[in-house]
Each structure stands twice: as C-alpha cells, then as structure tokens.
Amino acid sequence: MTNMEKYRNAFVKGLELPLEEVKSGLTYQGIENWDSVGHMGLIAELEEAFDIMFETEDIIDFSSFEKGIEILKKYDIAVEG
C-alpha cells in the first residue's frame, strides 16, 4: 500500500467516510463526521497506520486533508500522489 492509500484509509476508518469522499478540501468541522470524536479516531488510525506518535501541536494543527500531509513530513512520511 502506498502512503497515500494508507493516509486515505485512515480517513475512511477514522471518520467513517466512503473512500470516494476522502480527498483534498476535507476540513475539520467541514463535514459532519469530522467532529471532535472523529478527530480522535482519525489521529488514532494515523498513528497506527504509520507507527508514529503525534506531538500535541500536530494534533491540534491537523485541520485539513492537506495540512495532515504537511504534518506527516515532520515524521519523515511522504504522502504523495
């Protein structure tokens, strides 16, 4: 699985979204499922998928699909494609 596939999969599982809805433009509170409960689920899925532990700052900064990709770079994870 590519990193992009893993990344999108974490949204599918964490936010319970159909895969086709996981794309650029998704924002925290922009859709019903990405609320504070969904956010914690998403963070947990990402930590598991990439075997990392986010810093506090990164959890509260993770506000969109694109922002998440940027944050993951700090953990040496390149999500491309």
Place this chain on the structure above:
Amino acid sequence: MDFYRDIDQYADRTAVITEQGERLTYRQFLEDGDKLLQEIPARSVLFLICRNCLESVCAYIGALRKGVVPVMVNSGIDAQLYQQLYEAYHPSFVYAPRDWSQHEDLPVLGGYRGFVLRSTEWEQDYELNPELALLLTTSGSTGSPKLVRQSYTNITANACSIAEYLGILPEDRAITTMPMSYTYCLSIINSHLLRGASVIMNEYSVIQRQFWEIFRKLEPTTFGGVPFIYEQLKALRFGRMQLPSLRYITQAGGKLSKEMAEEFNGICQEKGIKLIVMYGQTEATARMSYLPWERAQEKAGSMGIAIPGGSFSLIDVDGKEITRPDTVGELIYTGQNVTLGYAQGYQDLSKGDENHGVLHTGDMAKRDEDGFYYIVGRKKRFLKMYGNRVNLDEVEGILKKQGYSCVCAGEDDRMRLYTTEKEESRQQEMKEFISRALNFTSRSFEVIYIEEIPRNEAGKVLYSALGSERKTIPAK
C-alpha cells in the same frame, strides 16, 4: 437569595470574557440582559438557542431575572428534533444566532450583538408554575421532547453548594469546554457568577489550536470535562503542557476508567492542580456528589460524598434502607437541588413539584466505612454518551418504530446495535438514522450483524449472549 439577583453587588468585576478577550463587567452584562428581556413579558416561554458566547449567557441570566422561562437548546440540534420540541412547547419567543437556519420568516422583536429575538406564531395559552425557572433537555431524552423542569430554588441551591465545596474564589476564571445547554456547563457558569468570578465563553474544543491560544491569552484557572474530554487531554499529552494559570479542574458526566483516574491524579498532583471528581444528573439540577481532592488518591474510583446540603442513602430491592457498609443498593439522593420533574409538552409546565426533594438515581452504588460512595452499576440499561444518559431500551424502541430489527448494548461513548438486517445499505441507514435521532456522531455507533436475537424461553433478550466485539481507540 436568588443568585442571579445578588450578583448585582459585583458591579465592576468582570463577569464574562469573550473568545476575543473582551471583558464585560457585571454591571454591563446584567444591564444588557435586562434590556434584551424588556421585550418579553414575565412568565413566558423562550427558546434560547445556545452557543457558548456572551449573547447566550446574557439572555440566560436576563431570563432568570425577568421570570421568563428559557428552554436551553444547543444551536447544533438536528432540525427535525428541533421541530418536535417547538411543536411540543409552543414558545412565544425564540432567541437565536442571526445566522441560525430556523425561523427566518418570524418577526424580529429585538436583538443583542450577533443574536436576534423573534416572536412566534404561538400565543401562550397555558399557565406556568410559579416555581418553574428553566427547562433543560434531558440526556435520556433519546429524541423525545422530554425536558427537566428546574425551579428557582433548585438553581440557587445547587450553585451555592458547588461554589462552597469547590472553594471558588472571586479571582477564578472558568473556561467553557462543553455546550452551555448541558447542565454541567451551566452549573459551572452559575457557581462562578455566584462568587463574582468570571466565565470565558469559548466555543472551541480542546483539540483545536484556537482553544489553547485562548487559554494562553486569557489564563483560565479552571475547567470541567466529561470522560471524553479527559481522553482528548490524554491524547494531547496534558501531562507535558505548561498551564500555570490552572488551579483546579473538575470531572463529571460519567466515570473515568481506573487507569485514567490514576493517571490524571498523578499529573494533577505533580502540577499542583486540584482534580475534583463529581457526580450528578440534570434531574438534580447538576451536582450531587464530589470527591474532596485531598482524598482523591486514597479513594480513587469513588464518586465521593454528598454535596453540602444534600444526602445519599442506599435502598435494597424491597425499598428498605441499607445501613451496612460495602453493600450494593440503588442510590437515592435528597436535597433542595432535586428538580420538580419532567415535562413532555407545554401541558406539563403548570405542574408543581413531583419529586419532593428525593431522587432515585437509577445508579447502583455502595458505601465504604468512611462514608464514601462508589457507583458499581446501573439499575436500568443505559449508557453515558459524552456525558449524556441514554436509555438503551428507549433506543431499541425508536429503532423498532422505524422498522429495524435490532437490540442495543455497549459501553459509555460506544453503542453497539446488534441487528438481523443483513443488507449493508440497510445497516448503514440504521446507523445514520440513530445518529441523527440521538444527535451523536455516527462514529459512536457500531452495527453488528447477528443471525437472530438471543432470547430466553420467556422471550426476554439475553444481552449477555451478545458477545462484545469491541472497537476501541488503541491505547497510547
């Protein structure tokens, strides 16, 4: 001795601080509220569509002062649920954010900053009980228009008790972390205003950057949280944060797991923050017990002792009082904060006190030799969902009415729907339906397919045979 009148005395102190850092004195804040309420005759019903902002808290206190009875409604309420409430209570007035989607066609009577006051098509043709102060949605309402009727005495009595046992100081600043239509948040507002302290009206969740920016800027001394908020704080590595302004924090709305309680006790002790675990229900205005922080380590897992002015007892299945320690029975609370009762519609708003100061909590508890109480289970089948009490039998009823074959079980914050519906689309539909009806994110529900609902010979559902496929957030 009504607290919302007595707070006039705090004239030049700061009552409310907005997210932007604007400070309103008690004088200004009360004047604004009184002025807004001028348009509304005493003993009317007002739908107060709440956000955690100055406009909402101003109207809330203004309404209490005027003798107008507000129904506290979260602005995020599902449109269909809202319509049910509206039809059931015939409010004469609605006060809501300007950008709120409902009632745009109703005539505008007035407004305050970002909120607008409208009169409705309902002429109030029913009486309000003179003691009735406030109507709150109950956690167990499960999509029905059931409200808890709180009296003026209830609100002041509970606020006084809370301010006393928490030792709230005039210098305290409480930041909101939960919707103010929720009784726990409201009790934080009440008890701080009672002491001339300040409340920071904040809309953001603890997982948002803005929350911590506001926190650093406005330096709150306290906040409260339901177990889910503590889970978020844990994920955010609360232990590593530097929060020197924080003096004490409270926890209620469900029980923390033992590990979580121990972890937070440890963190708070190290940081010199008092952590006070409490227990309550909307039916008791807000709070019934607290665990004195000095005993938090020694009595970890306990909900503590009754609040000042209240008392607990335990009864056995025959209704007889249990006096022996460490014996489980139903927890009964007595105190001035036990509310008047429920309402199902405007017809019930003339009713008087149906509880007479005694509340059967529905929780099973035991008391140790030192008089500390421990919740051990529940008499009825309900879950706490993000601090809200949800009756599983009622949920099954709603689903059945909708034509789904399903039984419900689960843990707090995580409900499982066991269904014999095989089709995935139908399962998804069911999940979306119940998520909307109860107003909890669909992520809180898990649908599990079973071939048949296990029942005993008498036809009773065997919940113990349902197994417990669990889907939990992995431990950190």
